Amino acid sequence: MTFPYQFVKLADKEELLTAYKGKKVDELPTPGFVVSLQKVKDNCRSMFQSVASLGFDFRPHVKTHKTIEATLLELGQGTEFHTDRIVVSTLIEAWNLLPLCKKGLINDILFSMPVEQSRLGELAKLSESVKHLRIMVDNYEQIGSLVKYNREHKPLKKWSVFIKINMGSDRAGFVLESSALRKTIEAITHGNESNDVELFGFYCHAGHSYGCHSVEEAKNILIDEINSVNAACKIAKKIDSSISDDLILSIGATPTAHVIDSFDEKLLDDKLLGKVELHAGNYAFCDLQQVGTNCCRYEDVACRVLGEVVSSYPGRGSVKPGEGLVNVGVLGIGRETGAVPGFGHIGCPEKYRNWILGRISQEHGVLTVLDCAKQTELIPIGTRVLIYPQHTCIAAACYPWYYVVDGNGEITNENRVIDIWVPTRGW
CATH class of the missing domain: 3.20.20.10 (Alanine racemase)
Structure with a gap:
């Protein structure tokens, strides 16, 4: 008798380590899933x-x-x-x-x-x-x-x-x-x-x-x-x-x-x-849903979705300075929301923490300003951003492997990959 798991081929961990171990987060392809x-x-x-x-x-x-x-x-x-x-x-x-x-x-x-x-x-x-x-x-x-x-x-x-x-x-x-x-x-x-x-x-x-x-x-x-x-x-x-x-x-x-x-x-x-x-x-x-319960803190979130700003729209929308486009949509982070606004919240670079994923479609995520009272600058095209996901269980399921990084728990673009975790997929 055969079962579904027998036909699911997972990514090769050793090949992935050869390709990515030692690289900084800022050198990784996007989108990706990063774990401290x-x-x-x-x-x-x-x-x-x-x-x-x-x-x-x-x-x-x-x-x-x-x-x-x-x-x-x-x-x-x-x-x-x-x-x-x-x-x-x-x-x-x-x-x-x-x-x-x-x-x-x-x-x-x-x-x-x-x-x-x-x-x-x-x-x-x-x-x-x-x-x-x-x-x-x-x-x-x-x-x-x-x-x-x-x-x-x-x-x-x-x-x-x-x-x-x-x-x-x-x-x-x-x-x-x-x-x-x-x-x-x-x-x-x-x-x-x-x-x-x-x-x-x-x-x-x-x-x-x-x-x-x-x-x-x-x-x-x-x-x-x-x-x-x-x-x-x-x-x-x-x-x-x-x-x-x-x-x-x-x-x-x-x-x-x-x-x-x-x-x-x-x-x-x-x-x-x-x-x-x-x-x-x-x-x-x-994740952000847990942060929203006030039973854990932003500092407790052990993972980020790594995305890249691929376009910028000065003056678009109702809040200055405009909007941006990131290559993280429903299939990169999920479509759940929670008490914390948005579909995801930029955590790094630090100066862009007032940006959230305000709208998303299949592969596209539209970056919008969270607090219009704060002075906010557009994110330059090509910037890699680390995004807190609303629901980690969904976000993690979008990726065939995770980049596991060093450090004391902080996740920044300077962290280096020390391991790769390959999750199971399917049923």
């Missing part, structure tokens, strides 16, 4: 310290970067912290990380998309190479699909599942107290389906926390997350009193993960009925 190695290390260490202080488990989500190198940093390699569990959003991410599974660095992989019937064969095959493969369910019919596959193919393992809870973002998950949730728990715990499926824990993702504007708002949503999975666990224990106290209560989104060290169990509706696990992904890179 030191800042990624700092962000990972900070998150580990917060989680460790509470005694929680940690499951980094690798979907932002989709690379082996950044995954090693998120696992805590080379530090006093470590975890051996991850989340992936595409199966190709998991296949790409099998070398780390073989070394025992990853022993637990969660595929975060609710059950995809068309990929069950691939999931079953993947499970042969991973000590523990977890999958997500948020609909009773998905249990039937898992049972049907098992009974037709008789794999050696039961399906180990997280039940996803919708705690406000309305993207996916069961509603608490719904009959569908109870029916699913009953089927898994002591129905005929229990021979093929086992409950590993409850999972929620506070996607709406990206709309926070303060640390206090994020703290409140964090408590809502934990209350939600804890309430689901309470329902499960009422259905089946023999359920273990070791069920995993997996919570997290980068804004709530950034305030995890403020957690106080006294704020919960009930005592914890399982083991808390934090999951987060964007924290390693961060």
Whole structure:
């Protein structure tokens, strides 16, 4: 049986290093994606310290970067912290990380998309190479699909599942107290389906926390997350009193993960009925959306989109001195916005920080002035600009490799390339 990942050819890291290692950012082709190695290390260490202080488990989500190198940093390699569990959003991410599974660095992989019937064969095959493969369910019919596959193919393992809870973002998950949730728990715990499926824990993702504007708002949503999975666990224990106290209560989104060290169990509706696990992904890179939540700073953003000013339009538009054109559009940075204005914000050169990506199309980005009260000069044609992306997960997905640079965390045109990270692409 063949699977999609087998047909995806990635860029050759060694050839890229031969071409670009040692070059200054100002010498690189544009557009490109630039990552500060030191800042990624700092962000990972900070998150580990917060989680460790509470005694929680940690499951980094690798979907932002989709690379082996950044995954090693998120696992805590080379530090006093470590975890051996991850989340992936595409199966190709998991296949790409099998070398780390073989070394025992990853022993637990969660595929975060609710059950995809068309990929069950691939999931079953993947499970042969991973000590523990977890999958997500948020609909009773998905249990039937898992049972049907098992009974037709008789794999050696039961399906180990997280039940996803919708705690406000309305993207996916069961509603608490719904009959569908109870029916699913009953089927898994002591129905005929229990021979093929086992409950590993409850999972929620506070996607709406990206709309926070303060640390206090994020703290409140964090408590809502934990209350939600804890309430689901309470329902499960009422259905089946023999359920273990070791069920995993997996919570997290980068804004709530950034305030995890403020957690106080006294704020919960009930005592914890399982083991808390934090999951987060964007924290390693961060972006303008995270800056907009006020849970992180511009200094925490570990990546930039490298673009080039290709044209200039003095006097165009309603704000002096006019507008400019950069070779970064939707396919170079994404089309998301946030609390910070624009589709991206120039960070370097420093004197051009009053320029933002005000309008974008497929490959074109129109530079406009952010604050009309500030004295602003047009950016000369040919200038390379380093742009803070609104949503790093989307921006990173636009590039077949990342230029990883030296320095103390700052990203400027003078930084030099010290490594190349090649992310997985596809599904």
